[in-house]
Amino acid sequence: MQSNNNTPLQRAKFRARQMRVEQSKIGNQLSHGQALELVAKELGYRDWNTAAALLSNYPDISVQVGDHVRGTYLKQPFTGRVLSVTEQGGGAYFRVTLDLDEAVDVVTFDSFSAFRKRINAQIDIKGDSPAKTSDGEPHLSILGHVHG
Structure with a gap:
């Protein structure tokens, strides 16, 4: 798993930014908070606060081909x-x-x-x-x- 964002929490925030861009391209405007909530649901969490708390505690396992x-x-x-x-x-x-x-x-x-x-x-x-x-x-x- 390679990403420009180092931690699981940073990757989730990056995904929220991507989601806002994707949605705006099809005419749907999302606030940053709405996008964070959607990412939390996408990852299986109840809400963004829960996701942020738990993701900040996960180590980044970063697997790559050959590992x-x-x-x-x-x-x-x-x-x-x-x-x-x-x-x-x-x-x-x-x-x-x-x-x-x-x-x-x-x-x-x-x-x-x-x-x-x-x-x-x-x-x-x-x-x-x-x-x-x-x-x-x-x-x-x-x-x-x-x-x-």
Whole structure:
């Protein structure tokens, strides 16, 4: 995830500015506050104040092609290499492809298994997929880089 804006909070503010420009081009005038509220909703927060408070506490994971990352996929821990990163939604989301070091079993039934070694998913600026399991956990969470 590359951006001219360094932190998740700065990227969200940048997205709000982009949204105002996009909307003005089609004749819709948004105040900066309205755009911030829309960005907060786009990112899954109740309102801008909540988004700003929480985004300011998130580390910037900044994944790039070739990075070795760690995280969870369908609650299974993994490490793997980033094969591709594509910006979506003006930097609010990213489409990533990961090649896992070891395949993970994505089925929780004892009598059946389904292993995945390559993952394609959308993540937000925190590294979490907007898609959630039935108990509310992100399908994919990139937690950071593997060091060493």
